[in-house]
Amino acid sequence: MAVPTFVDEVTLQISAGRGGNGVASVHREKFKPLGGPDGGNGGPGGSVILRVDPDVTTLIDYHHSPKRRADNGGHGAGAHKNGGHGGDLVLAIPDGTVVSTSDGEVLADMVGSGSELVIAQGGRGGLGNAALASAKRKAPGFALLGEPGDELSVVLELKVVADIGLVGFPSAGKSSLIAAISRARPKIADYPFTTLVPNLGVVRAGEVTYTVADVPGLIEGAADGRGLGQDFLRHVERCAAIVHVIDTATVEPGRNPLDDLDVIERELSRYGGLEDRPRLVALNKIDVPDGSDIADMVVEDLRARDLDVFAVSAASGKGLRELTFAMAEIVSSARRERPVVEAERIVIRPRSADGADDFTVTHVTEQGVDGWRILGDKPERWVRQTDFSNDEAVGYLADRLNRLGVEARLVGLGAVEGDTVLIGATDNAVVFDFKPGLDAGAENLARRGEDHRFEEERPAARRRREIDEAMVERAENETRADVARRLDRPKRAPTGYEIGSAQDPDRVESDRD
Ligand SMILES: Nc1nc2c(ncn2[C@@H]2O[C@H](COP(=O)(O)OP(=O)(O)OP(=O)(O)O)[C@@H](O)[C@H]2O)c(=O)[nH]1
Numbered sequence: 001m002a003v004p005t006f007v008d009e010v011t012l013q014i015s016a017g018r019g020g021n022g023v024a025s026v027h028r029e030k031f032k033p034l035g036g037p038d039g040g041n042g043g044p045g046g047s048v049i050l051r052v053d054p055d056v057t058t059l060i061d062y063h064h065s066p067k068r069r070a071d072n073g074g075h076g077a078g079a080h081k082n083g084g085h086g087g088d089l090v091l092a093i094p095d096g097t098v099v100s101t102s103d104g105e106v107l108a109d110m111v112g113s114g115s116e117l118v119i120a121q122g123g124r125g126g127l128g129n130a131a132l133a134s135a136k137r138k139a140p141g142f143a144l145l146g147e148p149g150d151e152l153s154v155v156l157e158l159k160v161v162a163d164i165g166l167v168g169f170p171s172a173g174k175s176s177l178i179a180a181i182s183r184a185r186p187k188i189a190d191y192p193f194t195t196l197v198p199n200l201g202v203v204r205a206g207e208v209t210y211t212v213a214d215v216p217g218l219i220e221g222a223a224d225g226r227g228l229g230q231d232f233l234r235h236v237e238r239c240a241a242i243v244h245v246i247d248t249a250t251v252e253p254g255r256n257p258l259d260d261l262d263v264i265e266r267e268l269s270r271y272g273g274l275e276d277r278p279r280l281v282a283l284n285k286i287d288v289p290d291g292s293d294i295a296d297m298v299v300e301d302l303r304a305r306d307l308d309v310f311a312v313s314a315a316s317g318k319g320l321r322e323l324t325f326a327m328a329e330i331v332s333s334a335r336r337e338r339p340v341v342e343a344e345r346i347v348i349r350p351r352s353a354d355g356a357d358d359f360t361v362t363h364v365t366e367q368g369v370d371g372w373r374i375l376g377d378k379p380e381r382w383v384r385q386t387d388f389s390n391d392e393a394v395g396y397l398a399d400r401l402n403r404l405g406v407e408a409r410l411v412g413l414g415a416v417e418g419d420t421v422l423i424g425a426t427d428n429a430v431v432f433d434f435k436p437g438l439d440a441g442a443e444n445l446a447r448r449g450e451d452h453r454f455e456e457e458r459p460a461a462r463r464r465r466e467i468d469e470a471m472v473e474r475a476e477n478e479t480r481a482d483v484a485r486r487l488d489r490p491k492r493a494p495t496g497y498e499i500g501s502a503q504d505p506d507r508v509e510s511d512r513d
C-alpha cells in the first residue's frame with residue numbers, strides 16, 4: 001500500500017486534561033494535632049489548542065496518530081498545596097484548515113499564521129477542604145473532585161490558502177506553469193496524474209505578490225469519482241480567481257480547447273460554490289507549432305465568451321508575463337474588497353458558558369425510567385465534582401442543588417418523595433431518589449462541617465448541651481407544677497396571668513401526661 005505523504009482531511013479524537021482532585025486534610029503539628037483544614041485544590045487540566053503553523057503543509061501527522069490528549073492537572077495536597085496546571089497540548093495545523101464537528105458544523109476556519117483555537121478546555125480542579133471551609137462549615141471532611149476535560153471528535157479539513165487556482169486536464173501543463181512563474185518545483189512528467197497533492201508557488205508581478213495553487217488534474221466525471229475525483233477542488237475554494245490551463249498540443253482523440261474548457265467547467269459546477277470566481281484562460285504549449293495554430297483558431301471563440309485569454313508556453317516562457325500581471329490585477333482587486341485576515345485566538349467552549357444559573361427540569365418516561373431529568377451547567381458540573389463515597393460530599397451536593405432552587409422547582413412541578421431524579425444527559429446521568437425537605441440549607445451545612453477527626457472536642461460540647469437541656473426541662477417542670485398548684489386553688493389565680501399555660505387547661509392536661 002502506498003504510504004500517503006499528503007493528507008487534507010482527518011478526524012481527530014481530542015481530550016483535554018482532567019482537573020486534579022481537591023484534598024481533605026487537617027493541619028497537624030506538635031501539641032496542636034487538629035489545626036484546621038489545610039487541603040489544597042486540584043490544578044486545572046491542560047487544554048487542547050490548534051495553532052496555524054506556516055511550516056506545516058499537510059495533516060499527515062494526525063492521519064497517523066489521530067488521538068491527542070492534554071495533561072491532567074495535579075491533585076491538591078495537605079499544607080495548602082495546590083496541584084499543578086496540566087500542560088496544554090498545542091497542535092500545529094496548516095494555514096487554511098477548516099475545523100468542524102463530526103456533525104459537519106464548522107467551528108472555525110483557521111487562516112493566518114499564529115491563529116489559535118482552544119478546541120477543548122481542561123477540566124477545573126476540585127476545591128480542597130481548606131477552600132470549602134466557611135464560618136458555618138469550619139472543618140469540611142470532604143473535598144471536590146476535579147472535572148473531566150472536554151472530549152470531542154473534530155474534523156480537520158485543509159483548504160489551501162492561495163490567491164489563484166490552476167485547473168485543467170492532466171498533462172495540460174499546470175505544474176510546468178507554476179514552475180515557470182514561481183520557485184515551486186513540482187514533479188512534471190508526460191503521464192497523467194503526475195501531481196497527486198496540491199503545490200503552492202509564490203509569484204511576484206510588479207508590486208503584487210500572490211500565491212498560486214496547482215491542483216491535481218480533472219477529467220470528465222471527476223464529480224463521480226473518476227480519476228482522482230474532485231476532492232482537490234477544495235483547494236481552489238479560497239482562491240480569488242481560477243485559471244484554466246488548456247493543452248493546445250494534445251494528440252488525444254476528441255480533445256480540443258473549447259470542449260476541454262466545457263468539461264472542466266461542468267466538473268467545477270458539479271462541485272459547486274465556484275461560480276462567482278473570475279476566470280482566466282491560459283492556452284498552453286504554443287511553442288509547439290500545432291499548438292500555436294490551434295490557439296489562434298480558438299482565441300476569438302473564447303473571447304466571445306467574455307473570457308480573458310492568454311496564449312502561453314510554460315516551456316519557452318512566451319506570454320507568461322502578461323498572464324502573471326493579469327493574475328496580479330485580479331488578486332489586488334480581490335484584496336481591496338476583502339482585507340487580509342489577522343491572526344486571532346478563538347476560544348470554543350463546547351459546554352455552555354460559565355456562571356449560567358439556568359437549569360431545566362423535565363418529566364421523562366424513557367428506557368424504563370419514570371422520573372425527572374435535570375439539565376444545566378451547574379447541576380451537571382456539581383455532580384461531576386462529587387465523591388459519592390463520602391456522605392458529607394453528597395450532602396454538600398444536595399445543599400448546592402437546593403440553593404440553586406432545584407428542589408423547589410421539582411416540588412413545584414409535582415415531584416413527590418421517592419421519584420427518580422436524573423442529573424445529566426442520558427448516557428452519563430446520575431440517579432437519585434427524590435427526598436424533599438431533606439436539606440434545609442444552613443442548619444445542615446453546619447452539621448456537615450464537622451469532621452469526625454474533630455470528635456475529641458465533642459464530649460465537652462455535648463455536656464454543655466445536656467446541661468442546657470436539663471435546665472430548660474427543669475424550668476418547664478417548675479412552670480407545670482406552678483400551674484397545677486394554681487388550678488387547685490383557682491380563686492387565687494389572677495386573671496391573665498401566665499398567658500398560654502394557665503388559660504389553656506387542655507394543654508396543661510396533655511403536658512402533664
Ligand atoms: N512543449 C511543451 N510541453 C509542455 C509545456 N508545458 C508542459 N509541457 C509538458 O507536458 C507534460 C505534462 O506537464 P505537467 O506540467 O506535468 O502537466 P500537469 O498539468 O501538471 O499534469 P498532471 O499533474 O498530471 O495533472 C510534461 O511532459 C511537460 O514537459 C509547454 O509549454 N510546452
Ligand SMILES: [Mg+2]
Nearest residue numbers: 174175194195
Ligand atoms: Mg502536475
